[in-house]
Amino acid sequence: MSTITTQQVETSYTLAKERYAALGVDTETAMHTLASIPISLHCWQGDDVGGFETPDAVLSGGGIQATGNYPGKARTPDELRADLDKAFSLIPGTHRLNLHAIYGDFGGRRVDRNEIRPEHFSQWINWGKERKLGFDFNPSFFSHPKADDGFTLSSADAGIRQFWIEHALACRKISEAFGKALGTPCVHNIWIPDGYKDLPADRKAPRERLRDALDTILAEKLDAQYVRDAVECKLFGIGSESYVVGSHEFYMGYALTRKTLLCLDTGHFHPTEVVSDKLSAVLTFLDEVLLHVSRGIRWDSDHVIILSDELNALAQELVRGDYLKRVHIGLDFFDASINRVAAWVIGTRNMIKALLLALLEPTATLQEYELDGDFTSRLALLEELKTLPFGAVWDYYCLKHDVPAGYAWLAVVKQYEKDVLSQR
Numbered sequence: 054m055s056t057i058t059t060q061q062v063e064t065s066y067t068l069a070k071e072r073y074a075a076l077g078v079d080t081e082t083a084m085h086t087l088a089s090i091p092i093s094l095h096c097w098q099g100d101d102v103g104g105f106e107t108p109d110a111v112l113s114g115g116g117i118q119a120t121g122n123y124p125g126k127a128r129t130p131d132e133l134r135a136d137l138d139k140a141f142s143l144i145p146g147t148h149r150l151n152l153h154a155i156y157g158d159f160g161g162r163r164v165d166r167n168e169i170r171p172e173h174f175s176q177w178i179n180w181g182k183e184r185k186l187g188f189d190f191n192p193s194f195f196s197h198p199k200a201d202d203g204f205t206l207s208s209a210d211a212g213i214r215q216f217w218i219e220h221a222l223a224c225r226k227i228s229e230a231f232g233k234a235l236g237t238p239c240v241h242n243i244w245i246p247d248g249y250k251d252l253p254a255d256r257k258a259p260r261e262r263l264r265d266a267l268d269t270i271l272a273e274k275l276d277a278q279y280v281r282d283a284v285e286c287k288l289f290g291i292g293s294e295s296y297v298v299g300s301h302e303f304y305m306g307y308a309l310t311r312k313t314l315l316c317l318d319t320g321h322f323h324p325t326e327v328v329s330d331k332l333s334a335v336l337t338f339l340d341e342v343l344l345h346v347s348r349g350i351r352w353d354s355d356h357v358i359i360l361s362d363e364l365n366a367l368a369q370e371l372v373r374g375d376y377l378k379r380v381h382i383g384l385d386f387f388d389a390s391i392n393r394v395a396a397w398v399i400g401t402r403n404m405i406k407a408l409l410l411a412l413l414e415p416t417a418t419l420q421e422y423e424l425d426g427d428f429t430s431r432l433a434l435l436e437e438l439k440t441l442p443f444g445a446v447w448d449y450y451c452l453k454h455d456v457p458a459g460y461a462w463l464a465v466v467k468q469y470e471k472d473v474l475s476q477r
């Protein structure tokens with residue numbers, strides 16, 4: 054397959070620019086804004102959420118599952134960093150990295166979760182500094198014997214609760230170290246799997262325990278310049294089908310009263326509920342939101358995000374509502390059945406494409422039609438926008454950011470698979 058030439062990209066862009074200008078849309082402004090939006094790439098796509106606590110660590114429990122056994126997953130922090138470098142080199146713009154606590158450089162030592170410290174992440178910090186990346190962070194409340202019965206921060210066992218409180222406290226300190234070292238606030242996101250497979254007899258006590266544990270964790274005020282705390286809700290998980298302690302209403306109330314961020318994961322709601330419709334509702338009351346952009350199929354299956362109607366709707370909401378500075382965009386998918394570097398590239402490029410499409414929308418015109426009650430014109434224009442030459446602007450954006458336009462990135466990943474991944 055032949056690749057698109059620079060001249061083809063530039064010629065197509067010139068024509069596309071005119072088409073958008075005719076609708077009052079400035080493609081240069083759209084691309085300029087797009088370049089200022091960071092996407093936080095989740096490290097856990099690189100190794101199926103295993104982490105590096107032990108050489109053969111795999112995801113267990115937590116109500117989540119990575120399925121597939123595609124060869125070449127990262128086995129060490131160095132391999133993961135190399136894979137991330139490859140992915141970042143194929144994604145236009147400057148982005149962020151989202152780490153989980155189980156991904157430290159532990160140097161072969163057994164370091165329990167409540168003992169992790171910033172020094173276990175110093176190699177990550179050095180790597181991030183060299184690349185001018187910001188970091189986000191997550192405590193890991195799964196794949197651990199003290200989470201085996203499905204309860205962590207809301208456990209009825211005070212000892213278990215205390216252990217996980219200490220873990221989260223340690224993670225806040227690591228987040229603070231990231232924020233200080235990298236010069237950009239680290240979003241520290243708490244997600245716990247706690248819940249029951251079958252009908253609970255007491256829904257209240259675990260929620261009250263979780264509230265108190267979170268209050269203990271967040272008691273120390275950290276500078277927002279370094280750390281922003283977020284809490285992530287969920288409807289159900291594998292093995293917690295009947296009851297999840299940290300439900301949407303629970304964390305909505307928590308975030309509102311404690312002034313934390315609320316994390317909305319697009320896979321964490323009923324299949325017919327959409328986060329695109331929730332954003333303006335929660336942002337009417339909350340200062341900031343963290344997104345975990347994922348793709349559930351029938352359940353929270355964490356498929357790689359595609360350029361779907363819902364992804365476009367999500368990006369439209371961010372742009373139309375002027376929320377880009379109040380919403381932190383993180384990704385959360387983990388597909389072990391395809392090349393993992395390709396998974397990052399496909400998903401992240403799609404997130405950026407959706408944002409570009411939204412930025413190329415003549416929003417003011419659409420909103421005028423709406424206010425005038427001219428819903429015919431609103432629908433007509435929305436449909437016409439779908440066939441405008443968006444791809445030409447996207448290719449040009451890639452060209453300007455020195456990453457392959459069109460499909461050419463795939464050959465780079467295939468070569469990397471041949472040279473590096475297949476040797477693991």
Ligand SMILES: C[C@H](O)[C@H](O)[C@@H](O)C(=O)CO
Nearest residue numbers: 097102117191244318385
């Ligand atoms: C590994 C992540 O923290 C995890 O996916 C969490 O964010 C989640 O979405 C659980 O379903």
Ligand SMILES: [Mn+2]
Nearest residue numbers: 285318345385
């Ligand atoms: Mn998530």
